[in-house]
Amino acid sequence: MSFPDEGILRRLIAFFAALGLGVAAYIAIAEAGGDAPACLAGGAGCQTVSESSYSHVAGIDIAVLGIVGYALLLATAFFATDGVRLAGFLLALVGFGYSVFLTYLEIFKIEAICQWCVASAVLMTILFLLSATRLIGYGGTDPEFAHES
């Protein structure tokens, strides 16, 4: 089985993680200012989701968790070791799983869709697929890893 060149995968991860970082930062800044992120076409979905108590977990704005997650994923694109490939995959897996749950909340509990949240969920799904491809395709090519473990 052939995989895309790891350099391309790393560039794609950096690109999508940077986009995700921008989306999460926009949501966090809007909410910190007491507003909600602006939904395109003037829908109220972003406001409804932002004002829901689900927008915070243990008192922390979920967008802030997103910033941390995307920043770490962005960092994984700059290193090509097995430890980083594995960490990137696990981070993206957690982000992907949590995004699925948040999308479920939007549809079935909050009953409103925030376009920015959907954008983030799509980006996290792409990052999960890229990180999984990177780990499966290039994991084990780092001699240091076997030596250390």
Added chain:
Amino acid sequence: MKADSDRRQRLLQIAAGAVFLAVALVLVLVVVSSSGGGDGGDTKLEGVAAVNKSLAGYPQEGSVIGKLSAPIEMVEYGDLQCPVCKHYAEDILPPILEKQVKQGVVKVDFRYMTIIGKESIAAGAAAHAAGLQHRSWNFIEIFYRNQGEENSGYAGDDDFLEAVAKAAGVKDLEKWNEDREGLDKWVEENQQEAEAVGFSGSPSFTVRGPGSDEELVAVGTPGSTAALEEAIEDVR
């Protein structure tokens, strides 16, 4: 070649184990999110999403909904246990919120009457504490959607009130709990204020605006959206 294959196998074994950790972490996040989340936990509440959706986008400050700079102020004196007030919240007021309040012409201040019983004081204090986190109208309307028998114990029940607060989107429940402790007196003063205007039944309304030279006009219980709109027009 064999070394590469061994390394790869070892890494994928570690990855498989770590996947369990990652899944466990997601489950922890899901549980924590759900416990703080907005459907009221074990208390089943009706109409939460519909209320929160309909009020999204309205500025709220304390017990006031609408822009504070709106030229016309309408005050509603209501009792959260009162079925007629529930009818007003669901059928009479929405067109006014949708038109005059949304356009920034009217702001509505909800004050608490407590004529039905002592539980109304606890409920009013809880609602105003939600207002200190800009959620009093969400609280009031969700409360109405889940209104029970008068003085049956539900309206002052901590679990019920907390479920309504969560569902209304109150983010800091600890602060909400602390705040509501000290608000009984404020709610009782609202009742005295209503009596001073001459009101004895709920809901009762007052309006004031440029058309009344900012003098308060006692509207009472108008009975329809049209009558309330007429009262607003008179002070415009």
